[in-house]
Amino acid sequence: MTDRDKTLTDGRKSASAQEILRREGRPVPPAFEMESRRFLGDADIDFDRYTDQAFFDREMDLMWTRTWQWACREDHIPKVGDYYVYDIGHHSVIVLRDKDMSVKAYVNSCLHRGTKFRPGDSLGSMEEIRCPFHGWTWDLSGELKRIPYDWDVPHVKGRDFSLPKVQVGLWGGFVFINMDDDAMPLAEYLAPIPEHLENFDLSNRFIEVHIEKELSCNWKAAREAFVENYHTQETHPQLLLGSDDEGSQYDVFNDHICRMFVLFGVPSPLIDPRPSEQELVDQALTGNRSLMGDDVIVGEGESARVVMARILRKQLGDAYDTDLSRFTDTEMIDVSQYGIFPNAILFPQLSLPMIYRFRPIGNDPHRTLFELLIMRPNPDPHDGGGDAPPPAVPQRLKEEDSFTTIKGFDPILGHVYDQDTGNLRAQQQGIRAARKKGATLLNYQEVRVRLLHQTLDKYLAEG
Incomplete structure (x- = not known):
């Protein structure tokens, strides 16, 4: 000091x-x-x-995409297939419970023509991640599962068409997401909160x-x-x-x-x-x-x-x-x-x-x-x-x-x-x-x- x-x-x-x-x-x-x-x-x-659109756009591109934000509580997604959509500006992330009970997060956008899988700030349950437009489907682990009439997209075969992942961190019952693959670990980002609040058992x-x-x-x-x-x-x-x-x-x-x-x-x-x-x-x-x-x-x-x-x-x-x-x-x-x-x-x-x-x-x-x-x-x-x-x-x-x-x-x-x-x-x-x-x-x-x-x-x- x-x-x-x-x-x-x-x-x-x-x-x-x-x-x-x-x-x-x-x-x-x-x-x-x-x-x-x-x-x-x-x-x-x-x-x-507080007012300039260009400044706001820079925030959206350079700050919101690189910081840890709590998306939901683990209680929102207690069972396999449960999901919660977190939107920030034009960015959208779908958080879900995978079959091994781990929490995963993906960009909420179909790799076909970009349609959102689920509406912003929605929650519910699903057995697979399916686009509501043409039915392209991924499993809960983000791996491509099915394309209707796949004979017409031979150029997809052999390519990595798994859903883009978003970093997930868990603390205190909160599910945090970060769109930056190189972001610091959540525990480091939150310090000293976990130590200060250990007695409160927020989970x-x-x-x-x-x-x-x-x-x-x-x-x-x-x-x-x-x-x-x-x-x-x-x-x-x-x-x-x-x-x-x-x-x-x-x-x-x-x-x-x-x-x-x-x-x-x-x-x-x-x-x-x-x-x-x-x-x-x-x-x-x-x-x-x-x-x-x-x-x-x-x-x-x-x-x-x-x-x-x-x-x-x-x-x-x-x-x-x-x-x-x-x-x-x-x-x-x-x-x-x-x-x-x-x-x-x-x-x-x-x-x-x-x-x-x-x-x-x-x-x-x-x-x-x-x-x-x-x-x-x-x-x-x-x-x-x-x-x-x-x-x-x-x-x-x-x-x-x-x-x-x-x-x-x-x-x-x-x-x-x-x-x-x-x-x-x-x-x-x-x-x-x-x-x-x-x-x-x-x-x-x-x-x-x-x-x-x-x-x-x-x-x-x-x-």
Whole structure:
């Protein structure tokens, strides 16, 4: 850490997350006792990066084709022949379960005349990979199996007509794909996430809710809206009671991985007078009231954070038939939000266990599909729990639709996401109208925004 890194938070009124955790004196996993503070510069970010079609096309050709992206969960393809189609711009990949139960991925394009085997973002099951246009067929291992009237294509015989493969990597129950045959291994790309999140056992989760929201903004602007807590004081003032926006921690681990760490049950310095411990509990349980109810009481001499962790551990464990006793208080309630370049954000904690994904809609730099998944622990069979539920079917929202209408999603939390996404059309329009050439960022609180652009530039330059 350089001297400039160390002084990034000089002048901050709030105690840091690490100072509060040390003061509490309760157990904290090593991954959450560390900081990786970085100064990445202070130059403006050019607005053309959000609007220019040529820049978007370079992203599509030079970045999206060379990065690891999670396509689906293994639960989406549990049986032989199950498939899931992942689209990014004009690129399309079909992920499937082969006969040996391995996971394979192929370019979703017939080698005859190019027709997609299956529609974008579809899933289902098949015994073989068959083109719906003329019936050319491959087996699940990608080997050419049958051509109708093959006497008329003698020039195919002796040629390699197996389907082009796409790299596959598995971690935490996620299926990642990478269209670059020479890409670094997934484990190296994700580091240090697998080490940090080992205790969370993300492979043992099921998708309880899956939301898709259409947005009128660039994919980067959509992602950037969720990587800093700075906007809370203006966009979500109702959350300041139980979440210290100024005291949030921002870590840069490498080009691909960054983190935001936010303590719950700690009020913003903008809240005066300081709320009671009971008020902190009432606010910080937003998003879990369907499980917790409205009668969580803080006892004499107890802190809101200890009470929240204790009750969530019990109630969530009971609700999902699983033992959560191994999790520390900070793993239960605090937000440890990991960013995975280019388009994923992962929340492993038990209180709001979510993952985000941001993808351009088609080849339009002004439209994005934002996905939000809630991933709960699978029932524990040793405690009498049943089978894990199948992944939730996505619920699609148009831009004007509210998150509060989603079945199984806490409406209080839905209102928060309406506030978040409600800013993005205005931001995209303002960027296009601007006479100023770029965005001016905060050095510490918006460092994850800057990291996204610096990493993107490296991929574009190497291309």
